[in-house]
Amino acid sequence: MLVAHDLHKTYTNVEVVRGVELTLDTGEVLGLLGPNGAGKSTTMGMLYGMVVPTQGFVRLDHLDIHTQGSLARRQMGVVTQDDNLDPDLNVYENLICFARHCRLIGREANHRVAEVMEQVSLLGREKANVEELSGGLKRRLVLARALLNNPKIVFLDEPTTGLDPDARQDFWKLVTQLRQAGRGVLLTTHYMDEAERLCDRLLLMQQGQIVDRGTPAQLIERVVGQEVLEVEGIPAERIEALAERAGMWWRPFSTGFLVVLPSTDPQSFFHRVEDEQPSRLLRRKANLEDVFLRLTGDRL
Numbered sequence: 001m002l003v004a005h006d007l008h009k010t011y012t013n014v015e016v017v018r019g020v021e022l023t024l025d026t027g028e029v030l031g032l033l034g035p036n037g038a039g040k041s042t043t044m045g046m047l048y049g050m051v052v053p054t055q056g057f058v059r060l061d062h063l064d065i066h067t068q069g070s071l072a073r074r075q076m077g078v079v080t081q082d083d084n085l086d087p088d089l090n091v092y093e094n095l096i097c098f099a100r101h102c103r104l105i106g107r108e109a110n111h112r113v114a115e116v117m118e119q120v121s122l123l124g125r126e127k128a129n130v131e132e133l134s135g136g137l138k139r140r141l142v143l144a145r146a147l148l149n150n151p152k153i154v155f156l157d158e159p160t161t162g163l164d165p166d167a168r169q170d171f172w173k174l175v176t177q178l179r180q181a182g183r184g185v186l187l188t189t190h191y192m193d194e195a196e197r198l199c200d201r202l203l204l205m206q207q208g209q210i211v212d213r214g215t216p217a218q219l220i221e222r223v224v225g226q227e228v229l230e231v232e233g234i235p236a237e238r239i240e241a242l243a244e245r246a247g248m249w250w251r252p253f254s255t256g257f258l259v260v261l262p263s264t265d266p267q268s269f270f271h272r273v274e275d276e277q278p279s280r281l282l283r284r285k286a287n288l289e290d291v292f293l294r295l296t297g298d299r300l
């Protein structure tokens with residue numbers, strides 16, 4: 001449905017996005033992950049037509065985003081990083097104003113506003129002032145606004161940043177419902193649990209380029225492996241020696257180290273580390289955060 005080919009963006013001689021290729025289908029959640037400044041928001045901006053690419057193109061079905069932008073954008077909903085709601089208007093007024101922008105008027109507009117409010121569980125709060133809403137409710141209102149034009153694709157740029165765990169889970173349910181309703185969702189997030197839980201496929205970005213892609217499970221298995229150890233209380237040289245003898249990747253992690261367990265005979269390796277008498281030793285399944293640490297050397 002959405003296709004981006006060879007996208008580049010240069011700002012004042014610095015190429016911040018370099019050769020991005022991606023597709024997004026109906027009923028699919030695609031995650032765009034990467035450290036701060038990797039180029040995720042710029043890429044997203046090019047996908048929904050707010051940032052003009054220096055090179056490359058984006059198509060939604062047969063519409064070119066940059067030459068047929070207004071037609072294409074009618075099929076898109078965008079939740080940006082900032083809430084950008086009008087603080088002088090209440091919840092209902094924020095939605096009805098945007099409905100007009102989507103060319104909805106009269107009863108049709110009222111009907112659609114009621115529908116999206118129900119969809120994001122905001123019914124009953126029509127008269128609430130935007131400033132009175134919690135962070136989670138504001139995010140739901142921004143999502144409701146993005147859904148007014150019944151978009152095929154919804155762009156969510158770090159939608160749950162700053163939300164408490166309950167509000168994040170509420171938002172996750174809404175994203176799952178969007179997927180079930182057959183919409184394509186493009187999501188950026190710094191929360192690896194969120195990406196693992198919600199996304200069908202992931203693209204990992206670093207310094208403007210996509211450095212790896214796959215399902216969460218594929219990336220974890222391919223980039224890290226099945227299991228890792230979190231180790232504290234032994235010298236770096238010992239971990240280095242053990243890891244290098246087994247040919248396994250390791251790195252400093254929190255107040256200790258992270259080391260990958262070999263897939264053949266992981267138990268022996270575990271015992272060798274245990275014999276060093278660490279003050280803390282945790283054996284656990286590898287996760288997306290480990291993938292990220294391995295690929296970028298950074299935390300998200």
Ligand SMILES: Nc1ncnc2c1ncn2[C@@H]1O[C@H](COP(=O)(O)OP(=O)(O)OP(=O)(O)O)[C@@H](O)[C@H]1O
Nearest residue numbers: 011012016034035036037038039040041042043188
């Ligand atoms: N309008 C602009 N003018 C100049 N440079 C810009 C502009 N917008 C973004 N950049 C630069 O492009 C690079 C990529 O920024 P972008 O916001 O796309 O990264 P990001 O991966 O979304 O980061 P974050 O996770 O912090 O949101 C950064 O170095 C940023 O400073």
